[in-house]
Amino acid sequence: MKEINDIDIKKLYKEACEKIPAGVNSPVRAFKSVNMDYPIFAKSANGSIITDIQDKKYIDYISSWGAMILGHSNKKVVQAISSILDGGFSYGLTTELEVALAQKITSLVKPIEMIRLTVSGTEATMTAIRLSRAYTNRAKILKFGGCYHGHSDSLLCDDIGSGVLTSGLLGSNGIPLQTSENTTTVKYGDIESVKKYLQTNEYACVIIEPIAANMGLVVPSKEFIQSLRKITTETNTLLIFDEVITGFRVALGGASLYFDVIPDLITLGKIIGGGFPLAAFGGKKEIMNMIAPSGDVYHAGTLSGSPIAVTAGLSTLEILEEERQSIYKTLQSKCSFFAGKAREYADKYGVAVNVAECASMFTIFFTDKKVCNLDDAKTSNLENYSKYFRSMLEAGVLLPMSQFEANFIAQSHTDEIIEQSSVAMKNAFKKLASE
Numbered sequence: 070m071k072e073i074n075d076i077d078i079k080k081l082y083k084e085a086c087e088k089i090p091a092g093v094n095s096p097v098r099a100f101k102s103v104n105m106d107y108p109i110f111a112k113s114a115n116g117s118i119i120t121d122i123q124d125k126k127y128i129d130y131i132s133s134w135g136a137m138i139l140g141h142s143n144k145k146v147v148q149a150i151s152s153i154l155d156g157g158f159s160y161g162l163t164t165e166l167e168v169a170l171a172q173k174i175t176s177l178v179k180p181i182e183m184i185r186l187t188v189s190g191t192e193a194t195m196t197a198i199r200l201s202r203a204y205t206n207r208a209k210i211l212k213f214g215g216c217y218h219g220h221s222d223s224l225l226c227d228d229i230g231s232g233v234l235t236s237g238l239l240g241s242n243g244i245p246l247q248t249s250e251n252t253t254t255v256k257y258g259d260i261e262s263v264k265k266y267l268q269t270n271e272y273a274c275v276i277i278e279p280i281a282a283n284m285g286l287v288v289p290s291k292e293f294i295q296s297l298r299k300i301t302t303e304t305n306t307l308l309i310f311d312e313v314i315t316g317f318r319v320a321l322g323g324a325s326l327y328f329d330v331i332p333d334l335i336t337l338g339k340i341i342g343g344g345f346p347l348a349a350f351g352g353k354k355e356i357m358n359m360i361a362p363s364g365d366v367y368h369a370g371t372l373s374g375s376p377i378a379v380t381a382g383l384s385t386l387e388i389l390e391e392e393r394q395s396i397y398k399t400l401q402s403k404c405s406f407f408a409g410k411a412r413e414y415a416d417k418y419g420v421a422v423n424v425a426e427c428a429s430m431f432t433i434f435f436t437d438k439k440v441c442n443l444d445d446a447k448t449s450n451l452e453n454y455s456k457y458f459r460s461m462l463e464a465g466v467l468l469p470m471s472q473f474e475a476n477f478i479a480q481s482h483t484d485e486i487i488e489q490s491s492v493a494m495k496n497a498f499k500k501l502a503s504e
């Protein structure tokens with residue numbers, strides 16, 4: 070096979086850019102924020118190792134933005150998918166598999182009494198919003214700066230996290246004023262503002278990432294989340310936990326279990342598809358039964374509940390459930406070790422950082438400020454992040470290509486891999502301090 074050199078990659082990127090905007094199908098993949106001339110083109114992945122089209126290998130901490138909690142190409146999941154491929158891919162009909170997944174999720178995530186599957190997290194949050202508006206007969210929604218809830222119109226205005234933030238944008242052009250007027254954004258953690266708005270009794274819902282992972286990782290106080298539940302209940306406003314990242318990540322029961330708070334609706338994604346396009350929204354029966362054709366709130370999808378995606382998700386959740394006694398503890402201790410090393414080396418070499426960690430997620434913010442909201446996150450030195458990112462990449466460690474994303478530890482990250490990554494990290498901090 071012909072070897073692919075840097076010139077070939079540049080050529081491929083040029084071809085990509087001619088036919089695909091910026092050459093990518095999702096913005097952060099362009100690697101612009103870490104000042105790279107062209108993106109990494111992935112070829113394959115196994116365990117925690119990603120191989121690019123030049124056959125360079127990287128230890129992966131993107132983990133498909135959290136979806137791959139078991140690591141890539143988990144053997145049991147591969148077997149499960151392989152065993153059904155000969156039976157067709159999609160029928161436009163209901164399958165037993167969907168019932169099994171619905172039973173599994175409702176048994177593990179208590180606030181979800183009923184569930185609908187979607188293809189993406191964007192659809193899940195979009196439909197949860199629609200449902201909250203129908204249920205309350207109110208138009209306004211409240212969300213928090215730095216959170217990301219997918220790219221539907223009403224959730225894409227003002228201080229959006231993830232790729233929007235990384236691109237240096239606040240939201241998106243192309244959203245009608247009539248839509249954005251109904252969306253209110255307040256500072257993450259600011260309960261007084263929430264109270265002020267909700268007391269107008271005009272709000273259908275409050276949607277939140279109960280642990281925010283799209284402005285880098287920000288873990289709120291339990292009191293804040295509990296106060297949100299209290300004030301939403303008092304004002305008959307629905308509380309939606311967007312657990313597309315935190316679901317099955319921070320605990321088997323997700324963030325609602327972690328905080329011991331029961332929201333009205335929960336959205337899930339990423340992990341529940343095991344790397345396939347699958348997401349969901351669910352919650353109280355009374356609300357969920359408003360979905361058509363039980364009720365008159367419309368939601369549909371040609372590929373919703375794809376048998377292959379459902380099989381991958383189901384087998385992923387089965388593994389997590391079987392190993393529930395050990396897996397979350399092990400993931401957390403690996404994460405703590407790595408986050409601890411970051412603090413140690415930053416201290417040793419005099420680099421200003423604040424390291425946020427929770428369960429198997431962490432973010433090294435290059436700032437001396439503790440990060441509690443988007444304003445704090447924005448005090449980060451992005452040049453330092455970019456330098457750190459590139460040093461790590463040279464050492465064969467692939468981090469999220471943005472300061473404003475979380476690193477995800479997977480089951481496939483062995484102690485040896487973590488150790489190797491922490492050595493790379495030490496050198497990266499040393500280099501950063503000497504520049």
Ligand SMILES: *Cc1c(COP(=O)(O)O)cnc(C)c1O
Pocket residue numbers: 188189190191192194217218219220278283311312313314338339348
């Ligand atoms: C990724 C993400 C979404 C959007 O999911 P997609 O499948 O990318 O549409 C929504 N909410 C949160 C919290 C996410 O992290």
